[in-house]
Amino acid sequence: MLEVKNVDAGYGKINILNDLSLKARENNLTLLIGPNGAGKSTLLKAIFGFVKTSKGSIEYNGKDISSLPSHQLVDHGISFLLQRVSVFPELTINENLKLGAWAFKKDKQKVTQQLEAMYDKFDVLKQKRNEKAGLMSGGQKRTLEIARMLMSNPKMLLIDEPSAGLSPKIAKEVYQILHGLKDDGITLLMVDQNIRDSIGYSDYVYVLEQGSVSSESKASEVEANLKEVVQSWLKF
Amino acid sequence: MDFLVPLLAQLTNGLIIGFIYALMALGLTLIFGVLKVINFAHGEFYMLGAYISYIASRMLGLHPIIGIIAAVAVVFIIGMLMEKALLTPIYEDKVERKDEYALLITFGLSIFLMNGALVVFGPYQKSPEPLASGVLDLGVLSVSSGRIYAVVLAIIFMAATLFIINKTWLGTALRALSQDRDASTIMGINAKTLGSIAFGLGAAMAGAAGALLAPVFLVFPIMGVVPAIKSFVIIILGSMGSIKGAIYGSLLLGIVESLGVFFLSPSYRDGYSFLLLIIILLVKPKGLFGGSQWNN
Ligand SMILES: Nc1ncnc2c1ncn2[C@@H]1O[C@H](COP(=O)(O)OP(=O)(O)OP(=O)(O)O)[C@@H](O)[C@H]1O
Ligand SMILES: [Mg+2]
Numbered sequence: 001m002l003e004v005k006n007v008d009a010g011y012g013k014i015n016i017l018n019d020l021s022l023k024a025r026e027n028n029l030t031l032l033i034g035p036n037g038a039g040k041s042t043l044l045k046a047i048f049g050f051v052k053t054s055k056g057s058i059e060y061n062g063k064d065i066s067s068l069p070s071h072q073l074v075d076h077g078i079s080f081l082l083q084r085v086s087v088f089p090e091l092t093i094n095e096n097l098k099l100g101a102w103a104f105k106k107d108k109q110k111v112t113q114q115l116e117a118m119y120d121k122f123d124v125l126k127q128k129r130n131e132k133a134g135l136m137s138g139g140q141k142r143t144l145e146i147a148r149m150l151m152s153n154p155k156m157l158l159i160d161e162p163s164a165g166l167s168p169k170i171a172k173e174v175y176q177i178l179h180g181l182k183d184d185g186i187t188l189l190m191v192d193q194n195i196r197d198s199i200g201y202s203d204y205v206y207v208l209e210q211g212s213v214s215s216e217s218k219a220s221e222v223e224a225n226l227k228e229v230v231q232s233w234l235k236f
Numbered sequence: 237m238d239f240l241v242p243l244l245a246q247l248t249n250g251l252i253i254g255f256i257y258a259l260m261a262l263g264l265t266l267i268f269g270v271l272k273v274i275n276f277a278h279g280e281f282y283m284l285g286a287y288i289s290y291i292a293s294r295m296l297g298l299h300p301i302i303g304i305i306a307a308v309a310v311v312f313i314i315g316m317l318m319e320k321a322l323l324t325p326i327y328e329d330k331v332e333r334k335d336e337y338a339l340l341i342t343f344g345l346s347i348f349l350m351n352g353a354l355v356v357f358g359p360y361q362k363s364p365e366p367l368a369s370g371v372l373d374l375g376v377l378s379v380s381s382g383r384i385y386a387v388v389l390a391i392i393f394m395a396a397t398l399f400i401i402n403k404t405w406l407g408t409a410l411r412a413l414s415q416d417r418d419a420s421t422i423m424g425i426n427a428k429t430l431g432s433i434a435f436g437l438g439a440a441m442a443g444a445a446g447a448l449l450a451p452v453f454l455v456f457p458i459m460g461v462v463p464a465i466k467s468f469v470i471i472i473l474g475s476m477g478s479i480k481g482a483i484y485g486s487l488l489l490g491i492v493e494s495l496g497v498f499f500l501s502p503s504y505r506d507g508y509s510f511l512l513l514i515i516i517l518l519v520k521p522k523g524l525f526g527g528s529q530w531n532n
Binding site: 012048050069070071072073074075079080082086087088089090091095098099100102103105148149152 | 329405408415416419421423426427
């Protein structure tokens with residue numbers, strides 16, 4: 001589905017990713033873990049084109065997407081949840097959601113249909129639909145970002161720290177939503193520090209250190225040795 | 237009570253000019269909101285608008301309304317092209333000091349356009365066909381019909397802009413872009429194209445103001461300097477990037493100027509705006525609408 005091959009990327013002259021390769025298999029949730037500053041966010045940004053690659057290729061369904069402008073990736077079914085808060089604070093929740101349908105904005109009926117589907121799924125959003133997004137709580141903003149991302153009917157999601165700053169209860173809800181997306185045939189590549197909670201929902205795990213993959217394995221194997229993994233983790 | 241009628245006349249004139257400045261300031265605010273660029277060539281788009289209406293009405297013999305519409309359309313296109321040609325390096329990480337780059341490049345554009353007009357049209361003042369001649373009798377006071385038409389058109393242009401910004405997909409995307417460029421890109425919005433459109437729209441609003449005021453203040457190469465400075469005063473006054481602020485700021489400026497002219501002296505007309513700015517910033521350092529956003 002998505003294959004990153006020998007990629008170098010960074011900011012200006014500073015290189016962050018070194019000859020990095022990994023795969024996100026179709027309809028899997030692929031988990032990316034690693035210490036702070038390892039380059040996890042940089043990798044997602046490089047896939048989405050926010051960070052320029054200087055070497056290697058990024059293939060999506062066999063096609064190199066590394067030179068496409070970022071805004072065109074939506075048309076290919078790729079969507080991105082940033083690590084930081086990314087709601088449009090001065091727009092209403094309804095306007096935020098509608099922008100998620102930008103790719104097919106001319107199809108009024110489909111836009112309405114998607115909006116209704118999101119409001120059915122996320123009751124908080126429905127109740128506050130005409131309020132400004134900036135006034136919502138952290139968890140509600142994350143929910144809005146996820147719903148907005150789903151408006152475009154994506155096939156592949158890049159997700160950076162879905163549960164950052166959320167209470168355990170809301171984090172659990174968010175994981176369940178994301179996990180449920182697999183049933184809709186969506187492929188997920190997800191960065192998460194919170195390995196204990198996310199591993200159970202994952203299929204495959206990559207560990208990133210200093211801009212390269214240091215190890216990879218099936219999630220079930222990691223889960224079995226979670227204690228050891230977390231132990232070695234603490235050494236970082 | 238004898239002073240009341242002339243005062244009313246001054247105030248009416250001040251408000252009329254205020255509405256037209258509001259159009260120009262709104263354009264400046266739109267560009268700043270979306271592109272985070274202070275357009276130092278704004279006065280020259282105003283000047284271009286005036287010249288285009290002059291060419292259309294005097295040289296081509298078209299109706300003044302057509303001249304104004306032509307000014308809006310042509311300045312929109314010129315603005316878009318200028319943005320594409322000059323400002324794109326900012327978004328491709330090609331320049332290191334983006335703010336300084338934008339400042340210098342729009343400043344350079346301003347000097348270029350001013351001198352271009354000087355070469356093409358010469359230094360002399362020209363006057364386009366007014367929208368209407370004669371005066372409108374409003375009972376106690378009479379106002380030149382040309383100005384009435386101008387202010388009505390200015391209000392129509394402003395209403396159209398506000399409609400676009402608040403009610404259309406394009407407007408929602410522009411507001412989104414002004415708040416979070418990366419998040420907009422993730423939605424599939426082409427930030428570069430929309431940036432050009434925003435710049436074109438902003439420039440076109442200055443062009444419209446220039447075309448509307450051209451019969452009143454005449455047309456010459458440096459005609460845009462004072463209105464541009466006033467637009468800067470207005471948007472600082474009304475808090476950078478606030479749409480409400482731009483509109484109320486312009487009206488306030490128009491009123492204060494006419495009061496100053498009436499009670500103090502007409503010679504300092506252009507100085508009153510700065511006095512107003514200084515007083516307001518002393519009381520409210522963030523401007524009248526400090527903290528509020530580009531939206532609404
Ligand atoms: N915009 C930027 N400009 C320059 N350097 C950056 C930028 N963003 C990140 N970096 C650097 O790139 C490196 C990797 O950052 P990145 O955000 O990818 O790490 P991460 O693995 O996502 O960390 P975290 O777990 O804290 O989110 C860090 O050393 C960071 O300082
Ligand atoms: Mg990160």
